[in-house]
Amino acid sequence: MRIIKLNAIDSTNSYMRRLSSEENLDDYTIVTAKHQTQGRGQMGTVWSSENSKNLMFSVFKDTSKFHVEYPFLISMVTSLAILKTLQSFSITKLTIKWPNDILSEDKKICGILIENVIKQNSLSNTIIGIGLNVNQTEFDHLPKASSLKLITGNVFDLEEVLVETIKNLRHYFKILKRADYNTLKTDYEAYLFRKDKPSTFKDSEGLIFSGYIKSVTLFGNLQVLLEDDVIEEFDLKDVTLMY
Structure with a gap:
């Protein structure tokens, strides 16, 4: 597993996209950054993060051998992988705010940005950007933001959280590869924020x-x-x- 560690970059997704256009990347190539100057979220929103306190990374996933009929399943896979990771670190009251914000106690702790690459009418690869609030404790003008440290009082090892996340991504992508869509959909909906409320x-x-x-x-x-x-x-x- 190749991990590219950067001090600062515009966004890890943008860097990964440029890199993938220049060379053939191995499956699960990772780019991490201590600081993003132009971190991005869904629908053009900005992801703001304190330097070196949080986990900001992108994963290159080769999907050329998959038959991904529904690209949104990649969002489900990623959300479930992060939930499983957070549960292993004793984070509770977890939900998924549609489409893929991860909340704990109704406060956002993680955002996901997925950018798919289509070639010859099929999904060639995907770049999964993840921003996870880990050790940051102050969020100016963001009353609905939280972090693992605020929730538990503990300081977390960023690399340990990263490795666990990749392990769980591999697990859920195996489920996707065998086209077990019902399992992914059922598990995703079980955590859906405000479902039936x-x-x-x-x-x-x-x-x-x-x-x-x-x-x-x-x-x-x-x-x-x-x-x-x-x-x-x-x-x-x-x-x-x-x-």
Whole structure:
């Protein structure tokens, strides 16, 4: 397993993408950085992190030998791998806020950014970016952020957390490779934040509405039961869960 360690970079995903265009990378090549100047999240959001306190890394995953019919399953695989890792470090009250934010006690501790590379109409490889709040304890203007240290009071070894995460990624990608989609979907939905609870949403036009999260499709769409007993599907760009 090749690990490239950087002091500072714009973003580990951007670095990995440039590297993969210049050379053939081995499966599970990893890029880690102590500091990201342009860390990115879903839908163009910014990921802010204190220098050397957190785990910021990207993983190159060769998917050319997979038949990945539903790319969102990679998001499920990654979310479950992180949950399993955090459980091994005694982090409790874990949930997945759709599509792939990891929460503990309803506060965000991890974000995921997945960038797939399509070649000849099939998924050639994917770059999985993970930002995990580990030892940082102050989050200015981010009241819904937390970290492993804030939750447990303990200081964690970043490398140990990284190795455990990669081990669990390998485990869940094996499940994906054998096309056991139902296991991944069932496990993912078991941790879905606010599942079957009355929740408030905002649509792309800014309108607020209420509903109950029921499930997530293999395409990654959120299925919400609305007040008129109709289940409607929403894409990530169409709706935001307010909490």
